[in-house]
Amino acid sequence: MKRRTLLTAAAASALALGAAFPSFAADPVKVGFIYVGPKNDGGWSQHHHEAAMVMAEHFGDAVEIVEQESVPEGPDAERVMTQMALSGADIIFTTSFGYMDQTINVAAKFPDVKFEHATGYKTAPNVGVYSARFYEGRAVEGYLAGHMTKSNKIGYIGSFPIPEVIRGINSSFLHAKKENPDVEMSVVWLNTWFDPAKEADAAQAMIDQGIDVVLQHTDSTAPQITAQKAGNVYTFGQAADMAEFGPMPRISSIIDEWAPYYIERVQAVIDGTWESDNTWDGIGAGMVGIGEISSAVPADVKAGAEALTASISSGEYHPFTGPINKQDGSVWLAEGEVADDGTLAGMNFYIEGLTGEIPQ
Amino acid sequence: MIAIVKRPEPSKFWTIATPIFAVILTMILGGLLFAAMGKDPVAAIRTIFWDPLFNEQFAAYSRPQLLVKAGPLILIAIGLSIGFKAGIWNIGAEGQYIMGAITGASVGLALYPLEAWWIFPAMVIAGALGGFLWAMIPAILKTRFNTNEILVSLMLVYVAEQILASAALGFLRNPEGNGFPGSRNLSQIPWLSNPELIPGTGAHWGVVAALGAVVAAYVLLNKHMLGFQIRLTGESPRAARFAGVKDKLLVMFCLGTAGALAGLAGLFEVTGPAGQISIDFGAGYGFTAIIVAFLGRLNPIGILLAGLLLALTFIGGELAQFMLGLPSAAIQVFQGMLLMILLAMDLVVNYRIILVNREAA
Numbered sequence: 001m002k003r004r005t006l007l008t009a010a011a012a013s014a015l016a017l018g019a020a021f022p023s024f025a026a027d028p029v030k031v032g033f034i035y036v037g038p039k040n041d042g043g044w045s046q047h048h049h050e051a052a053m054v055m056a057e058h059f060g061d062a063v064e065i066v067e068q069e070s071v072p073e074g075p076d077a078e079r080v081m082t083q084m085a086l087s088g089a090d091i092i093f094t095t096s097f098g099y100m101d102q103t104i105n106v107a108a109k110f111p112d113v114k115f116e117h118a119t120g121y122k123t124a125p126n127v128g129v130y131s132a133r134f135y136e137g138r139a140v141e142g143y144l145a146g147h148m149t150k151s152n153k154i155g156y157i158g159s160f161p162i163p164e165v166i167r168g169i170n171s172s173f174l175h176a177k178k179e180n181p182d183v184e185m186s187v188v189w190l191n192t193w194f195d196p197a198k199e200a201d202a203a204q205a206m207i208d209q210g211i212d213v214v215l216q217h218t219d220s221t222a223p224q225i226t227a228q229k230a231g232n233v234y235t236f237g238q239a240a241d242m243a244e245f246g247p248m249p250r251i252s253s254i255i256d257e258w259a260p261y262y263i264e265r266v267q268a269v270i271d272g273t274w275e276s277d278n279t280w281d282g283i284g285a286g287m288v289g290i291g292e293i294s295s296a297v298p299a300d301v302k303a304g305a306e307a308l309t310a311s312i313s314s315g316e317y318h319p320f321t322g323p324i325n326k327q328d329g330s331v332w333l334a335e336g337e338v339a340d341d342g343t344l345a346g347m348n349f350y351i352e353g354l355t356g357e358i359p360q
Numbered sequence: 361m362i363a364i365v366k367r368p369e370p371s372k373f374w375t376i377a378t379p380i381f382a383v384i385l386t387m388i389l390g391g392l393l394f395a396a397m398g399k400d401p402v403a404a405i406r407t408i409f410w411d412p413l414f415n416e417q418f419a420a421y422s423r424p425q426l427l428v429k430a431g432p433l434i435l436i437a438i439g440l441s442i443g444f445k446a447g448i449w450n451i452g453a454e455g456q457y458i459m460g461a462i463t464g465a466s467v468g469l470a471l472y473p474l475e476a477w478w479i480f481p482a483m484v485i486a487g488a489l490g491g492f493l494w495a496m497i498p499a500i501l502k503t504r505f506n507t508n509e510i511l512v513s514l515m516l517v518y519v520a521e522q523i524l525a526s527a528a529l530g531f532l533r534n535p536e537g538n539g540f541p542g543s544r545n546l547s548q549i550p551w552l553s554n555p556e557l558i559p560g561t562g563a564h565w566g567v568v569a570a571l572g573a574v575v576a577a578y579v580l581l582n583k584h585m586l587g588f589q590i591r592l593t594g595e596s597p598r599a600a601r602f603a604g605v606k607d608k609l610l611v612m613f614c615l616g617t618a619g620a621l622a623g624l625a626g627l628f629e630v631t632g633p634a635g636q637i638s639i640d641f642g643a644g645y646g647f648t649a650i651i652v653a654f655l656g657r658l659n660p661i662g663i664l665l666a667g668l669l670l671a672l673t674f675i676g677g678e679l680a681q682f683m684l685g686l687p688s689a690a691i692q693v694f695q696g697m698l699l700m701i702l703l704a705m706d707l708v709v710n711y712r713i714i715l716v717n718r719e720a721a
Contacts, residue, residue, distance in 0.1 A: 032682065039687070066682040072643055075633035079425055080678055086418035087683060101545065101635065160639060161529060162540055191525050191639045359529045 028064040029270055031055070032089040034080055035069045036096035037194035043219035044193065044239040044256070045069065048095045048118075051258035058263050062270065073098025081106040085113045091269045093262070094118065096193065097162060103127055114274050116265060119164055121345060123276050130261055133282030134164070135171035135344070136312045137254035138215075139319035140290050140305050141236050142175030144252055145183075145213040147301045148234050152182045155206035157199060157216040157223060158189045161359050163347040165217045170351045171319050172215055175308075177353055186211065189359055196222035207233055224250055234296070241291040252305070253291030260286060280341070283313040320344065325352035363716045364707070374709045375657070382702040383669075389701070390694045399684055407683055408676030408694070422679070424562025426671045428633050431567040432457070432625040434667035436649035438573040439621030441658040443614035445581070446590040447597065450615055452498065452513030453622040454646025455520035456491040460623020461630035462527050463490025465543060465637050468552040469532055472544065479551045484565075484627055491623015492616050494520065499615040503608040509615065521642060528639045547635035554632035566628025570667075573621060577660040590614070622646060651699060673698065 033052050037045035049067065056065045066084060071077050077099050084092055085106060091114040094103045100120035107115045107127045115124075119131040145154050154176055158165050169187055176183045186209070188202045199218050203226040206214055213234045216223050221242055227233035227249035235245070237253025261279065268274040281287035290309050293302045311317040322333030327350040333339060350358060387409070391401030412422040436453045443450050450456075464487030471479055498512035527533075532543040546552045554564050581587035593600040593610055601607060625645065634641055652670055656662030677691035707713075 038689075067685070068678065068682045068688075070688045073640055074638070074643055075428070075629075075635075076643065076678075078633075079422075079428075079675070080682070082421055083418055083679060084682060086421055087679075088417075098638070098640070160541060359525070 028062055029059075029091070029266060030064045030066060030087075030089045031266055031269075032081075032084040032092035033065065033067045034071050034077065034084075034092065034094045034096075034099065035067070036073060036098070037070060037219050039067065039069045041194055041219050042221040042240060042242060043237075045095070045219060047240045047256050048093070048258055050240075051256075051262050052093075054259040055262040055266060058259075059266065059270075063266060071099075074102075078102040078106055081115075082109070085110040089113060091116065091266060091274070097160070097164065114269055123278060125276055128265070128275075128277040128279070130277070130279040131164070132256055132287040133280060134254060134256075134288060135167040136282040136319055137288045137290060138168040138171040139175045139312065140309050141215055141252065141254065142172030142177075143179055143305050143308050144236075144293070144297060144301065145172065145215065145234070146176035146179030147304075148251065148297065149176075149180065149183060149213045150232075151210045151212045152180065152184060153209065153211040154183055154185045154213045154215065155203070155209075155211040156185055156187045157202050157206075157214065157218050158187050159193050159217045160191060161189055163345060166347050166350070166358060167344060168215075168217055169354070170347070173354055174324065174351060175319070185354060187354070187356055190218060192218065194219045196220040199223050200226045203227060203235075204230075221245065237291050243291065246292070247294035247296045250294065251296050252293045255289035255291050257287050257289050283309060284315055326350070327352055327354055361716050363714055365712045365714055367710055367712055370709050374705075378705040378709055379665075379702060382698065382705050385701050385705075386694070386698040389697060393690065393693065393697075394686065397686070397690060399686060404680055404684055404686060407680040408673060408691075411679050411683075412672055412675045418679075420560070422675050424556075424560060425675055426668060427562040427567045428564070429674055430667040430671035431564070431570045432629050432645045433649050433652045433670060434570040434664055435566060435573055435625040435628075436618075436622045436646055437652040437656065437663045437667060438570070438577045438660060439618035440649055441653045441656070441660070441663060442577060442580070442590060443618050444594075444653060445658050446593040446610060446614050448611055448614045449510045450495065450498070450513050450618045451510050451650065452495070452516050452520075452646070453618060453649055454642055454644065455513070455517035456494045456619040456622035457626040457629075457646045458517075458520040458524050458642045459494040459626070460487040460491035460620075461626030461634075461641060462524060462532070462637065463487060463623070464627035465532060465546060465630050466527075468546060468549075468631070469543060472549065472552070475551050477551075480554070480631070483552065483631065484624065487623045487627025488620040489623070491626065492620040494623070495615040495619020496612070499612045502615075503611050509611075513615075517646070524637070524641055525639045528637050528641070532637050534636075541639055543637035545635045546631045547633075552631060554628050564628060564632045566625060566632060569624055569628065571664075574660045574664050581660065586613075622649075655699065655702060670695075 035045035035048055039049040040046055052065055056063055068080050071080050073096060081092060093116045095118045097119045100117060100122055103115050103117045104122050104124055104127060107124050111126055115127040117127060117129050120129050123129055156169050173185045190198050190202060199220050200222040203214050203223040207230045212232060214223050214227055215236055216238050224235050224242060224245040227235045233249050234251050235249045237250050239256050241253045241255050242250050293305055318338045320339035322337040323335045324333045326332045387405050391405055394404040395401040413419055440450055440453055464483040467486040468479060468483045497516060498509040501507040501512050502509045528541045534542060534544045557563050589605045593605055630637060652663055652666045656666035673695050680686045681688055
């Protein structure tokens with residue numbers, strides 16, 4: 001409590017200082033980014049970084065970018081955010097789920113600094129949240145996986161058992177099963193977003209069990225490298241295109257398109273119109289992109305995947321459309337019923353046909 | 361020609377002077393590294409060593425953060441150093457730290473929403489006990505079955521990490537957390553929290569405990585019979601046995617103390633800065649503390665200073681990352697350089713470097 005007042009005082013005096021020197025007003029808007037992995041992880045963090053660079057280029061001298069990579073989700077994140085805010089950042093993007101409570105804590109101490117938290121659900125007057133409907137992309141991956149597997153065994157490298165990841169597993173399995181009723185999916189939980197050694201081990205263990213399509217919700221390219229060595233194994237780019245692994249083992253990818261959102265939100269700060277928001281966009285709005293489907297995929301399968309992408313994009317088809325049962329056989333969605341966002345946001349169950357349990 | 365001659369006794373002067381020289385040498389070499397990367401070396405060094413302490417904009421915040429970061433490191437390192445002095449190698453402090461946090465938090469959360477003054481003290485005892493018992497596993501295996509405590513304690517870290525994940529996802533999960541992993545936020549529940557004791561200092565109970573541990577360890581090692589036995593065992597186990605040192609009891613004592621202190625550090629961290637049990641609660645303090653113990657030359661005062669220095673390079677390193685755009689890998693290289701140079705300079709503590717006339721030789 002006391003620390004909060006002290007910091008507010010510090011922030012207020014910094015503000016007063018700014019007011020005393022009006023020339024500061026013309027200063028560029030300072031935009032902070034905090035990444036959970038290295039800026040060159042090849043996936044999630046790199047893509048946020050690249051989007052930040054696109055945004056910086058768009059605004060030129062009007063913005064100044066400060067970045068910090070490989071920030072652990074915990075007290076260290078809180079300190080990094082506080083120091084960024086103290087150093088004069090106007091808006092800070094915290095780009096991992098585990099920064100949620102820290103973002104809320106720090107935002108409470110700096111009411112004049114805007115915060116944007118990726119993939120969380122807690123908002124405040126100066127905290128907005130944004131995420132993408134990755135499960136729409138996962139449906140396309142599942143479709144391709146169902147067609148491409150020869151052993152009918154698909155593997156999924158899970159990160160943390162949170163709703164975002166569980167949605168992806170359900171969506172890809174649902175669409176793989178639709179195309180190929182014999183398909184089985186094994187899920188491995190790594191409890192990390194980025195750990196190339198663990199990811200490679202998981203991929204290798206799956207391949208050893210005869211799995212020939214590996215999906216991942218972790219950020220490194222280690223599964224691609226492992227699959228490349230194994231030969232006849234297919235993977236998908238995660239968060240970034242990972243095109244360097246095409247046409248084999250990477251046959252397509254889900255690409256996160258953050259740049260337009262970053263440009264829009266920073267513009268709002270410049271204009272003074274920024275307000276807390278809760279953005280959750282998918283393929284239609286351009287936040288989720290499907291990377292080029294490689295030549296390893298037969299033409300008719302590719303056409304089918306593109307048609308599926310188009311129907312999701314137009315809003316004609318929702319990836320979670322009934323009938324869908326939960327893992328225990330109870331009805332989740334009746335024939336033709338579409339999942340509501342509330343259920344999706346808190347999804348903590350597997351759908352019918354998936355084996356194993358969500359860790360708890 | 362240069363020759364290296366062993367000193368009969370480690371040099372008193374160089375024991376104190378080497379850390380200072382090491383820091384200066386690291387600044388110079390690190391500066392060269394940063395310059396080679398196209399960054400202003402003076403600004404980089406100033407950001408790492410000066411700004412966290414004296415920068416007007418944020419020193420008021422980052423100075424207390426030094427204590428927050430150094431507190432658990434010092435507390436764990438003190439416990440480890442006692443064992444290291446006796447030649448008992450506990451590499452599993454990270455696991456004991458995690459188990460202390462889990463047992464302490466479990467007691468607090470089991471009593472939730474009860475409000476009483478004694479809950480926090482009970483959690484502290486549970487935390488110390490959790491770490492102690494976790495360290496007793498390698499201790500008992502070593503004394504009864506002569507297993508290697510290095511391997512057992514290290515492997516138990518991975519077991520503790522699995523228990524941590526299971527706690528965050530299962531028995532300690534916040535029932536009001538919308539299905540997300542992680543416990544209730546202990547730091548927001550008054551009776552379970554470990555707040556800042558004096559506003560603006562960053563000093564919570566863990567920092568107090570760390571300072572207490574420094575004093576206690578100093579007294580133990582320098583003024584107490586047990587401290588003598590510990591040193592004797594480390595230097596000559598055979599002589600120690602002849603002198604009547606009960607070596608099995610000593611193993612129990614050293615591992616148990618280290619475990620209890622690591623458990624305390626975990627408890628103070630989970631109720632304070634971290635706030636909750638989460639899957640990645642273990643942030644490597646237990647391993648970093650090994651470096652702190654050796655950096656401080658297994659001396660309580662040295663450990664205090666080493667903990668603060670390491671915390672400074674962490675916090676300063678973060679500042680340098682986002683203020684100067686230095687990559688985090690460069691900061692890690694810099695920290696590694698500091699440790700390497702410090703250890704390498706041990707040479708002049710134990711040896712003399714002399715110029716020898718070639719003809720005479």
